[in-house]
Amino acid sequence: MALDVDKDGRVGCAYYVAMDEELVLEEEIPMGGIEAVDTLLLLVQPTSVIIPNRAPGDLIEFLERDAYRFDGSEGSDGEQGSYILRHVVSAQFDYDAGKEALTKVDVEPAKPDPVQVQSLEEEPVQSIGSSSHNKLMRLAERINFESCLSVGCAGAVLNDLERRRTAEQPSTGEDGDFTFSVRSVKMESAEDTMIISADSLISLQILQSELHPNPQTRSSNSSEPKAKEALSVTGLLQALASSAQGKRRLRQMLLRPSTDLAVIRERHMSIEILLRTENSEIAKNMRKQLRKLKNPKTLLRHVRRGVDRVRGQLSLRVGDWKALLRFAMVSAQLKHATHALKGASHIPLFSKICSEINVKRFLHVGDIIIRTIDFQLSKDSGRTEILPGASEYLDGLREEFAHVRRLLAELRESVAREVPEEVAEHIRHCTVMPQLGFLVAVTIDVETGEGIYHGQHHPEGEWTMCFVSGDMVYYKNQLMLDLDVQYGDLPSRIADEEIEVIMALAAAVLEHEEAILSASELFGELDSMLALALAAEKYNWTAPTMTASNVIDIVDGRHPLQELLVPSFIPNDCALAGGCGASDLEDDRLGMSNGRKASFPSMLILTGPNSSGKSVYMRQVALIVYLAHTGSYVPAARATIGVTDRILTRIATRETVVNDESAFLVDLKQAAFAMNFATRRSLLLIDEFGKGTTADSGSALFTAYLTYFLGLGTERPKVLAGTHFHEVFENGLLMPGEDVAFGHMDVRLDPEAEDPDEAVTFLFRLLPGRGSSSLGVLCAASNDVPSDVINRARAIVALLDNNESLLEACSDMTQEDKRRLEEAELVARRFLALEIPSRGREQGGSVPIRDMLRSVLAPGEAPTSGA
Structure with a gap:
């Protein structure tokens, strides 16, 4: 991953996904700053981060906090770092160099070039008609070249990939070797995507990691993940997906919520079809089939890698062929199940599965594998075995080799007859080995390290020793050499032919690579919808109504995580409406009257006791809005959600010992970020802003902060705020009105209760009006x-x-305090009245100092000096 931030706070980013062999560019984020970098790190989770030498100091300082430390020291999270941070020369981030590097990427064009211009010599990138210029024109269909910083970052990533290809060994993980080639390029755009900051992702528990249970894994720099998803929205939903591609697709949907109503409604309709009673068994069978799928990208990478020609072995595991065969079979069953879904014909996802997945092609692939690989024999032998009939030439070699193996016992007897009788018993056996051919094994003489007999005094001369193994020495004699000439190196010829058969099989499979990958993406989409449908069924979520109107209308909303941790959860309503815009004539699809819509405030200020549920309420509203934009159902009895472009929070203060910023300063930066980026379609959560300073300053800042948003008029966002600054309302600084509503969480007090736990009962129910006390x-x-x-x-x-x-x-002061003060005064006076004898007086006439001090603390007959 490459990152660059300029002096104006613009953020550029590009990263490479090794599993997909894909280069991804993020559209430039204006005024994003460190907050945008934090969000990108959370979304991408890179293993390596590249920045230019000219990077600003705050970016370097921020990235170094969680970077891997080769000296063994720990980062801000108490671990050795989650990524390797590298500084490279700034020239690698140059825009023109990035464009030049992108032209060298060999990717398939999105569509054929309408005009092909030939040139005798290769011209610079800018030259119209050059091949590089044509490539840039094709890339412009995928990439916004106005994102200069991101294009420069892409060049830095491509340079790093070239360095790895030439200077390092391929990265080997549990999924195999990565060649660091680029097969596709795309750009992620913020258009039609809800913006949600890293603070919001963590504050709302959309993402929440916990450390790996093995301390050694946490402290190592291995490829094994050091953390896993804890109790979070992402973890909750990903656990319901059945396949690796489904989990990945679901994560993409969750981390990039859509603001495109067509996309959101399509997902809602897909879930509705899967939740129908008549489709329940079909959906259950689909989940069962999807669990059988392995990631075909990994399998096809193994197929492209082929066999190990150096060792002459079939390095492609038989399990990979079995997984590809299973993929073909499951594809046919999933397509058949999709056809059987009631009412699914008009849904784009199901239509694509039915129309684009060519079952005959997949069954053809499966048939080729079945006719080539002997799975039972492979299981018994522990290596990939080729079925008889897959290659006539291989069958002939095997038959010839079987004949030779039957001759080995006769060969041993023939050799034993030609040697002296006293050593004949030491001729152990004859064998044939790859590369070495026919050999005769003789018992070793431990004193000499040679065979007890190795052709001594034989007319044909002494035998040639090849190697020693255990208690035997292997030799070549004339008979073995004659057999080598007659039969050749049969084992090597058989291994070579097996390699050719497997390579032919791999070539036949790779002819359908694009179809397999396309089907895998569709199955991942299907699995993600099945997971969301299962969540809706399991947790009693309902379909929200999405609208272009700038409103939030939730009835009996619940927190999706909190309700799993308590015996019973009290649902609450929420009604907010943002500004209508200066020139915005929106299509109101709510079906509600203008009077009802106009009655919604844009700001709800919550008061009430600590631990009464204010923060949970604010989070649940934000999560319902968030889930609705991912295309999921939501935890509410009914919800109408208007398009929300971003969710901004001032809730959690993420502190670290390496950060020299105070908690209050962190809060101020979060608040400033919300003020700079909030629009009328944004949702803001403000929880106890101003608590980090004096009560007067905190309440003043809180009031001014909310007043700023109210003063935006038709551009005001939707705001949920919680506070304990009651003086704001008692002094009339914020008054309820058309745009501002007050609410509090209900409690019941028992002033006569002796047990403090029974003195207050939290009812967790939102009531209108302001709470009188915290x-x-x-x-x-x-x-x-x-x-x-x-x-x-x-x-x-x-x-x-x-x-x-x-x-x-x-x-x-109390009477007790006065009495103790008088006693202390008397002690002080007695001490001051003491006459301490001088050092020069005789010891016999002096009074011990210790006794004099006792007389001060316990008044009585004080001893005197001799005076």
Whole structure:
């Protein structure tokens, strides 16, 4: 992954996906800064990050926090780093160099060139008619070349891939070798995609990683992942997918929510079809079939890699052929099951599966594999075995080799008859080996290290020793040499022919590579829809109504994660409407009256006790909006969701010991980011902003922050805010009105309860109006804060409620305090009245200092000096 940030905060990014052999460019993010870089790292999860030497200091500092440390020290997360950070010369990030590098990528054109211009010599990239210029024109169909920083990043990635191809060994993982070739290039655009920052992804628990349970794996730099998805929306839904391609496609959908209503509605319709009662068994069978699929990209990479010609072995595992055969069989069954779905003919996904998947081609591939590979014999021998009939020439070689093996016992007897009788028993056997041919094995003489007999005094001369193995020495004699001439190197010829057969099989399979990969993508899409349908069925989610209107109307909404952790969850409603836009005449597809829509506020301010559910409520609203844009059903009885372009949060303060920024400064940066990027279609979550400073400054900032958004008029976003600054409302700084609504979480108080846990009961139900108190003292008492602290806090709260001066109240002393102060004063006076004897006086007339001090602390008859 290559990253570049300019002085104006624009962010460019490009990365290479080794599994797909694909180069991806991200469209430039204006004013993105470090926040955008943080989000890209979270989405891509790179193993290596490249930046130019001229990169700004804050980018370098930010990336170094989580970079791998070769000295063994730990990063900000307590581990050795999740990626390798490399600095390269800035010239590798040059825009023109990036364009030049892209022209060298051999990718298939999206469509045939309408005009082909021939040139005698290769011209510069800018020359019209040159082959490089034609390639750039084709790439322009996929890439926005106005994203200069990202094009430069693509050049840096391509240079690094070239370095790896020439200077390093291929990367070997559990999925095989990566050749670092580029088969496709694409650009990810922010158009029609909801923007959600890294802070929001983590604050809302859309992504939540936990460390690998093995400490050695966590601290190593191996390819094995150091973390896994914990309790999060992504982890919750990915667990329901059946195949690797389904999990991957689902992650893509979750991390790039769509704002295209057509795409979202298509996914909702797909889920609706899969949830029909008459289709339940078919959907269940589809999940069962999808579990049998392995990732065909990995399998086809193994096929392209072929066999190991150096060792002359079939390095392609028989399990890969079996997986390809299974893919062909499952493809036919999935297409048949898709045909059987009721009401699915008008859904694009199911139509594509029925029309684009050519079952005959896949069955042909499966038939070729079945007629070539002997799976049972391969299982028994532990290597890939070729069936008889796959190659006439191979069958002939095998028959000839079988005949030779039957002759080996006779050969041993023939050799034994030609040697002296006393050593005949030491002729162990005859064999034939690849590259070595026919050999005779003789018992070894441990004293000499040679065979007990090796042709001594034989008319044809002594035998030639080839090698020693165990207690035997292998020799060539004249008979073995004659057999080599007669039969040749049969094992090697058989191995070579097996390689040719496998290569022919691989070539036949690769003829259908594009069809297999295309089918795999469709199956991944199908699996992701099946996972979302299963989530809707399992967790009682419903289909939201998506609209172009700028509203959020949720009835009985629930938090998708929190409800899994509590015995019962209290649902709540939410109704918000953003600004209508200065010149925006939207098509209102809600079917609600203008009066109802106009009654929705754009800002809801929540108050109420700590632990009453305010934060959970705000998060659940954001997650329902988020899930609706991924195409998923949502945890609510009913929901109407308007297109939301971004979700911005000021909730969690992510701190680290290597960051010299205070918690309050981090909060301010999050708030500033929201102010700079919020639009009228944005949803903002603001939880206790201003708590990191004094109450006066915090409440002032909170008020000014909300007032700023209200002052945007028709461009105001939808805002959910929670606070404990009650003085804001008591002083009339924020008043309820047409655009602002107050809400609080309901509680029941029992002032007579002796147990603090029974004094307050949280009902977790949202009610209109403002809560009168945060009940901080009661919350402290129920969380085992010492009673002395609680009593003192209650006394101070009572003084504040009565508008009494805390300075005067704190200066008043109890009778006990006065008595102790008087005693301390007497002690001090007695100490000052002491006459300490001088050092020069005789010891006999002095009083011990220790006794004099005791007299000060315990008054009585004080000893005197001799004076």
